[in-house]
Amino acid sequence: MTTDSDAQASPRSFTDVLNLLIQASASEDPNNRGEFIEYTNQQIAGEINRVHGPKTITAEYIRRLRKGDIKSPSVTVASLLARFFQVPLDTFDAIGGEKAERVMAEAQRFVDARRQTLRANEQDSEPQAVAVMARAARRLSPAGQEKAARYVARLEEIEAMELEGATGVPPSSN
Known part of the structure; x- marks a missing residue:
């Protein structure tokens, strides 16, 4: 049986971390209260390229990271994404440090709370x-x-x- 502390201490993939950060940073849709809009691969690449120069990263590369086609990107790419999401670089490390574990645990709690709220709204809400x-x-x-x-x-x-x-x-x- 796995406990919450075991799950937090276990290694996680770059893909898992990236997708969780994207979910956690989603903003509420102003037209559909209770629904959230995640960053697109193009938005992430566009902002990184705006800050760090054109052709720093492509939306296709981010898509491949999110799908798990690229398992271990360079430290440079991980650093760019860490800056974009404003998290420590070791958040993307498979083992991560204590600070990275806290960041990921908080992101997971945030996403879980959002999902719970959405489920409650779906059950209680009108069409x-x-x-x-x-x-x-x-x-x-x-x-x-x-x-x-x-x-x-x-x-x-x-x-x-x-x-x-x-x-x-x-x-x-x-």
């Missing part, structure tokens, strides 16, 4: 379209909200009539 309509309705004036409520009530009536016409049975009222 995406309803959430979008609710957000849009909150931005309307009080008069606009009244209109929207009337439109929704009218749409309910239309759907009820369509259902009655299709089945020949009046819908039950809740």
Whole structure:
């Protein structure tokens, strides 16, 4: 049986570390609350190239690192990625030091908490379209909200009539 402390002390691949850092650094989607947008390979390469000069790294190289096609990149590449994610270089070391272990444990806790929140939101939340309509309705004036409520009530009536016409049975009222 593996304990949490065993898992933290065990060697991890460069790919695992890179993907975890990308997940942990994802920002919340402003249009879909509770969803997160991860950096793309192109964004990572673009920012590294902006800071360190053109052609320092390519999005394709980062893709290959993330897929595990490249198992052990150079120290230079690891250093560039460590600077990008603002973590110690030894975070990418298979064994890592105490500081690297703390960084990775914190990143993992952050990602796990985010996943738990997403699962809870999925179970408790209404369908995406309803959430979008609710957000849009909150931005309307009080008069606009009244209109929207009337439109929704009218749409309910239309759907009820369509259902009655299709089945020949009046819908039950809740």
